[in-house]
Amino acid sequence: MRKIAVFLVVMLLAFINVYAAGLNADFYWEPQTPTDMQEVHFYDNSTGDIIAWIWYFGDGSSSTEQNPIHVYEDNGTYTVRLVIISSSGATDYVEKVITVLNIPPVADAGEDIISNNLTVLFNGSLSYDVDGSIVAWHWEFGDGNTADGETVSHTYEEEGIYVVNLTVEDNDGDSSNDSIEVMVDITPPVTNYTIENEKAWYNGNVTVSLEATDNLAGVNYTMYRIDNGSWEKYEENFTVSGEGVHKVYFYSVDNAGNVEKEKNVTIGIDLTPPVTNYTINATYGQNKWIKDYAIISFDATDNLAGINRTMYKIDDGDWEEYTEPINFSVKGEHVIYFYSIDNAGNVEEEKNFTIKIDKDAPTMSITAPKQGYIYIAGRRIMPTLFKNTFIIGKMTASVDANDATSGIYYVEFVLNGEVLWRDYVAPYEAELPREFPLSFNKLKIITYDMAGHYVESEEISYIKIL
Ligand SMILES: [Ca+2]
Ligand SMILES: [Ca+2]
Ligand SMILES: [Ca+2]
Ligand SMILES: [Ca+2]
Structure with a gap:
């Protein structure tokens, strides 16, 4: 109250x-x-x-x-x-x-990340709260895994591109989030070279181009080096020159920092033609005339690339590839042309030699004395009854000799087993020695051609008087 x-x-x-x-x-x-x-x-x-x-x-x-x-x-x-x-x-x-009101926090998951390691570090320390403090950081790694903490690390199971989300919470229970992209690339790039008409040996400058590809992060740069030269950054195709065996080394690096294992290509440059020599295996007579046949062989040498093939041609014939020694026996004079090509394609300047072959014996007929006649002072008088030959007084033996191929070298007159005379110049003659009062003789005449073929006459038996 x-x-x-x-x-x-x-x-x-x-x-x-x-x-x-x-x-x-x-x-x-x-x-x-x-x-x-x-x-x-x-x-x-x-x-x-x-x-x-x-x-x-x-x-x-x-x-x-x-x-x-x-x-x-x-x-x-x-x-x-x-x-x-x-x-x-x-x-x-x-x-x-x-x-x-509370001011909500600001989440900052950092910059996008390109990693060449499956384990990636995350740092949320740039997140802030102006009117308080951040009390929780929650990470979602994009592969179904999560973690809590201001800085955390996460190991991915495989390469890929992941969106990572960070959620931060301040002391008043407000939250915000931020996302970054994480590219995990642990595979180096792959670099390949291209050479037009690639082969083992070249006979000129060689242009090399390189091309690199990468699975995820992309190619950052490609490096190359020629022989012991310095490493250069590849911008466009380059030239390898100079005779010799060259090596080009190369590799690429991707944007994640993965470095490809160095590769190389060998480039052989040969600018020098081969040198071919020939050998003739034959029995030679005079003036380089060959008797019967010749074995022709070629021997080619090359400074670098090695011999690809040796070609030869006889007279106006077709070019043929030399494989083994040639047994050549076509009579007459012939020109053999030859050259070689090396494995780089260098062609030797054509060379040639002449070969002369004679396969036939000369022909010969004795013009005097003929078997079965009486000769007096060099004149044939009359035939005898039993093919006996009588020569009285001065007498010259003479021969008609011919050789169609190499020609006559000389005609040899053999009297009683001893050489009486060799005549090198037509007409082919020899004066028979004088006898007193008489003698029994055997005459044989042999004609030689330049190649060494010969023909022998029958033996002529005669009785020489005076
Ligand atoms: Ca706050
Ligand atoms: Ca890569
Ligand atoms: Ca060569
Ligand atoms: Ca002959």
Whole structure:
């Protein structure tokens, strides 16, 4: 009963106060829903003859300015009370509830990553919360696995491109996220070379082009080196020159940093034609005339690439490839042409030699003395009865000799087993020696050609008188 009475008195007084002074407390603020980092402008909107304002911001701090500015240190819901006092000493107050918002955190998962290792490090330390602190980092690695922590590492099972998501949470329970792309590439690029008309040996400059491919990250660059030269970055096709055996080394690096194992290609350049020599195996007579046949062989040598083939041609015949020694027995004079080609395609300048073959014996007929006649002073007088030959006085033996191929070398007159005379010049003759008073003789005449063939006469038996 007493309490109610006091309450009614207070209410009455208040009513009288307000009514008496026309006092009415009111305020508003900007911005309507601030964050805990923002300045909140409170504006007095009260009416009456006010001489003092007392603000209670609800977080333990206060102000006596008419339009104070206040910053809340933490988000939350605060009851703000404004008390006003009039010049007559009357008071009034009003309370309003202000909601101060948290600022959410900012997630930063870092830059996109290209890794040449299955194990990748992740760093979320660039994430921040301006009005508090980050209390949790949650990673989703894009392969179904997750982990928690500011910095974490994850080992992928296979290469690929993964989207990694980081979610951070601040001390007020707000969260945000950020995604990066992670390319895991552990396979080096593959570089291949191209040489037009590739072969073992070349007889000129060789142009080499390189092409590299990569599975994921792409090719960053390709390097090459010729022999012991310096490594060069490959930009466009290049030329290998100079006689010799060259080696070109090359490899590529991908954008993940995977380095291909060095490869190489051997390039042989041969600019020198081969040299061919010939050998003639034969029995030689005079003036390089060969008796019966010749075995012709060619021997070719080459500085680098080696002999591909040796070609030969006889007179106006067709070119043929030399494979084994040639047994050549065509009579007469012949020109043999030849050259070789090496495995690089260098062609030797054509060379030739002449070969002369005689396969036939000469022909011969004795013109004097003829068997079965009587000769007197060199003149044939008459035939004898039993083919006996009688020569009386001076007598010259003579022969008609011919050789169609190599020609006559000489005619040899053999008397009683001993050489009487050799005649090298036609007419072929020998004077028979004089005898006293008489002698029995045997004459044989042999004709030789230039190649060494010969023909022998029958033995002529004669009785020489004087
Ligand atoms: Ca925050
Ligand atoms: Ca790669
Ligand atoms: Ca050569
Ligand atoms: Ca002959």
